[in-house]
Amino acid sequence: MWRRFYQGFENRAILFAMRKRTAWFIAVFFFFGMLASMGSASAKLIVKQFLNLDGHQPPGYTHVVTSMPGKMIFISGRGGANSDGTLPHDFETQARNTFEDLKRCLALGGATFKDVVKINYFVKDISDTASLRRIRAQYLDGEHPPAATLVQAGLSQGALVEIEAIAVVPE
Helix, strand or coil: CHHHHHHHHHHHHHHHHHHHHHHHHHHHHHHHHHHHHHHHHHHCCCCEEEECHHHCCCCCCCCEEEECCCEEEEEEEEECCCCCCCCCCCHHHHHHHHHHHHHHHHHHCCCCHHHEEEEEEEECCHHHHHHHHHHHCCCCCCCCCCEEEEECCCCCCCCCEEEEEEEEECC
């Protein structure tokens, strides 16, 4: 009789220990899951930071852009052709067409001009940079993205401008 009573007590003790251990595992996994989700949520709050050497803001660009983890979008050089494929003869129309094309490319990747962190301009004639800056201001925040303007004699025939961009968006 005592043996039977003792076995019943032992089974209950094992069952209680198993329940206690299972509850502990659930609590630990829940805690680490919460930590992981909080970490990923905070990474989405700050996407990019604009920095300048010695705290001096250069005119029209930024020296350094840092970004938190996110989706990076690289847009290859886009030219200024019209929607029908013809190339206008004037720089300003080509520049506007190029920025409109960049807008469509950014949207395709899930971004806007506000997400651009780096942009490169290739122009056939350096004297067109004033027009480029004026048109760029209609599309892009000229205070932040690091930019480079390069004179490129080897653009495709009739092309006066080509622009490439990099954007970062949170995932």
